[in-house]
Amino acid sequence: MAHKFAEIAFTQTVRRVQEAMGSRSGYAAMDSGPDHNNLLSEREKAFIEARDSFYMASVSETGWPYLQHRGGPAGFLKVLDQSTLGFADYSGNRQYVTTGNVLKNDRVAVFFMDYPNRVRLKLLGRMELVDADDTPKMVRLEDDGYRARVERGMIIHIEAFDWNCPQHITPRYSQAEVDKLIELEREENRDLRSRAEQLASPNISKIGEGELELIVTGVRQLADRIRAFELRAPSGEPLPEIKPGAHIEVPVVLGSSTNEVRRYSIASNPNRRDVYEIAVFCEPDGRGGSDWIHKNYQLGSVLGVSLPINYFDIQTDTNPAVLIAGGIGITPIKSIAQALQNQTVDFELHYTGRKASAMAYLDRLQREFGPRMTSYVGDLGQRMDLERVLASAPANAEVYVCGPAKLIDGVLIAANQLGIDRERVHFERFDAQVGADARPVEVTLLRSGEVLHVTPDQTLLDAILDAGVEIPNSCRVGQCKSCAVKVLAGEPEHWDEALSPFERDSGGLMCPCVSRAKGNSLVLDI
Ligand code: FES
Known part of the structure; x- marks a missing residue:
C-alpha cells in the first residue's frame, strides 16, 4: 500500500462502489509506490x-x-x-x-x-x-x-x-479575515489616489509601434532585480480579454534599433480588464532589454505594445492541475493558478527560487493560495523533489511548468520516467537556450542553395536569418510554430512544444528556433 488514507478508507465495499461508479481506475495508482x-x-x-x-x-x-x-x-x-x-x-x-x-x-x-x-x-x-x-x-x-x-x-x-478538492465549499470569513481584506482594499485605494496625482502631468512621448497603446500607471519593486509594471489604457477603457498564460510584446530601444520588443507574461489576474501587470527580471548577462525597461519605463510612459498572445493556455476546465514555477517563471503560472481558482478546478502550486527575497509575489501567493502552494527556498535548504511532486499528483492531472530550462527539462525527464503522458505536460520557455551538449550541424537550404555550418552555440533559426534568408518567426522558443520548415533529408531532434506528432512525422516539419539534428546534417525546404 502507498497512500495511507486510501489504505484505511477504501475498504473492499468502498472499492466495489468506486468500481461500479467508474472512478476506481483513477484511484488505482494510490495503491502502489512508497508509503505517503x-x-x-x-x-x-x-x-x-x-x-x-x-x-x-x-x-x-x-x-x-x-x-x-x-x-x-x-x-x-x-x-x-x-x-x-x-x-x-x-x-x-x-x-x-x-x-x-x-x-x-x-x-x-x-x-x-x-x-x-x-x-x-x-x-x-x-x-x-x-x-x-x-x-x-x-x-x-x-x-x-x-x-x-x-x-x-x-x-x-x-x-x-x-x-x-475545493468543490462545493462556500467561502466564509471570520471577523478577523474580513478586517484584513478591508485593509488591503484601503491600501489599494490609497495607492491608486497617489498614482492618479502623479499622472497629472504625463510624459506623452510614445515608445514602440505595437497596436495597443498603454500607459505605465504603476511601478513597484517585487523582489531582487524584479520590478512590476502596471499598464492601463489611456482613457481607462477595458483592455482586450486574455486567457491565463498570455503574454505581450513590449518595446525596448537598444542602440539605433527602435523597434525591438521583449515578451513578458501578463502576471495580473486574467479576469481583470482594467490592467495588465508584467514583472521584469533585470538580467545581469542579458542582451540589455530588461535593463533598458528598468531604467526607462516610468509612471506616465506611453507604450505601443502587441495585442495579447498565448501559447501557454489551460488545456482543460476540469482536470486537476500541478503547477510548477521556477524564479520569474512564476508570472504565467500565477495567472493560471488564479484562473483555476476562479473555475474551482483543483490544483497545487510548487514555486522554487534561490532565496525568498528573489521570489516575486511569494508572500502574496502564500496568502492567496494557502496550503495549495508549496514554496522551496534554496538558501533555506529546501529543494523540490520533482519525482515526488509528480508521483503524488492525481492520475488525470495536467502539469504546467515555467522557469529555467533546467527545471523544464527536469520535469520532462521525471514525467517520462513515471510514465506520465507527454501530452499532459505543458511548458513555456523564456529563451531558446542551446543545450550544453549541442553539436555542430550542416544545414543545406535547398531552394536558396546556401550551406550553413551551424555552430554548437547557435540556433538553426539564427544561422538561417544571419545568412540573409528570411523565414517567418515569432516566439523563438518553440511555442508558436510560425518558423516551421519542411525537412527533406536528415533526422531532426525536436525540442519544440508546438508541433503535433502528425505534423512532425507525416508532415516532416521542424521548428529551427529550438530543434536541432540527431545526426550531423539536415536538408531544409527553404
Ligand atoms: S518561432 Fe515560434 S516555434 Fe519557432
Whole structure:
C-alpha cells in the first residue's frame, strides 16, 4: 500500500462502489509506490496551525458515529511532531460523548476547513486521553492566556491524511479575515489616489509601434532585480480579454534599433480588464532589454505594445492541475493558478527560487493560495523533489511548468520516467537556450542553395536569418510554430512544444528556433 488514507478508507465495499461508479481506475495508482500521507509535511503543519476550529468524529460502543465541533484561538490544536497532534480539552457542556467513545474505540476522524481559500484536510488517527495532572504532556497542549478550565489533554496519533478538492465549499470569513481584506482594499485605494496625482502631468512621448497603446500607471519593486509594471489604457477603457498564460510584446530601444520588443507574461489576474501587470527580471548577462525597461519605463510612459498572445493556455476546465514555477517563471503560472481558482478546478502550486527575497509575489501567493502552494527556498535548504511532486499528483492531472530550462527539462525527464503522458505536460520557455551538449550541424537550404555550418552555440533559426534568408518567426522558443520548415533529408531532434506528432512525422516539419539534428546534417525546404 502507498497512500495511507486510501489504505484505511477504501475498504473492499468502498472499492466495489468506486468500481461500479467508474472512478476506481483513477484511484488505482494510490495503491502502489512508497508509503505517503501518514507523516505531516510543512504544508500540513502550517495549515493545521492556522486553524481556529475543526470537526472531530468518534464512534460509540453501539456503532453510532458522533461528530463534534472544536474551537479556540488559532493554533490551539498543536502539531507535536510529524505524526502527532494534541490539544487541551476545556470544560464544555459536560456530556463527555467523545471522551466516553474513545475509551472504548480510540479511532477518530478530524476535518479541517479553510473556508476563505476553499481548502480542506481530513485526517484519521487514534486518540490518547491525557490526565490534567500529567504536567510534562499538558504543558505542550495548553494555550497561554486562554481563560477556561482544562479537564484533560487529547493527543491524536495520526495514521493517515488526505487533502480534499475545493468543490462545493462556500467561502466564509471570520471577523478577523474580513478586517484584513478591508485593509488591503484601503491600501489599494490609497495607492491608486497617489498614482492618479502623479499622472497629472504625463510624459506623452510614445515608445514602440505595437497596436495597443498603454500607459505605465504603476511601478513597484517585487523582489531582487524584479520590478512590476502596471499598464492601463489611456482613457481607462477595458483592455482586450486574455486567457491565463498570455503574454505581450513590449518595446525596448537598444542602440539605433527602435523597434525591438521583449515578451513578458501578463502576471495580473486574467479576469481583470482594467490592467495588465508584467514583472521584469533585470538580467545581469542579458542582451540589455530588461535593463533598458528598468531604467526607462516610468509612471506616465506611453507604450505601443502587441495585442495579447498565448501559447501557454489551460488545456482543460476540469482536470486537476500541478503547477510548477521556477524564479520569474512564476508570472504565467500565477495567472493560471488564479484562473483555476476562479473555475474551482483543483490544483497545487510548487514555486522554487534561490532565496525568498528573489521570489516575486511569494508572500502574496502564500496568502492567496494557502496550503495549495508549496514554496522551496534554496538558501533555506529546501529543494523540490520533482519525482515526488509528480508521483503524488492525481492520475488525470495536467502539469504546467515555467522557469529555467533546467527545471523544464527536469520535469520532462521525471514525467517520462513515471510514465506520465507527454501530452499532459505543458511548458513555456523564456529563451531558446542551446543545450550544453549541442553539436555542430550542416544545414543545406535547398531552394536558396546556401550551406550553413551551424555552430554548437547557435540556433538553426539564427544561422538561417544571419545568412540573409528570411523565414517567418515569432516566439523563438518553440511555442508558436510560425518558423516551421519542411525537412527533406536528415533526422531532426525536436525540442519544440508546438508541433503535433502528425505534423512532425507525416508532415516532416521542424521548428529551427529550438530543434536541432540527431545526426550531423539536415536538408531544409527553404
Ligand atoms: S518561432 Fe515560434 S516555434 Fe519557432
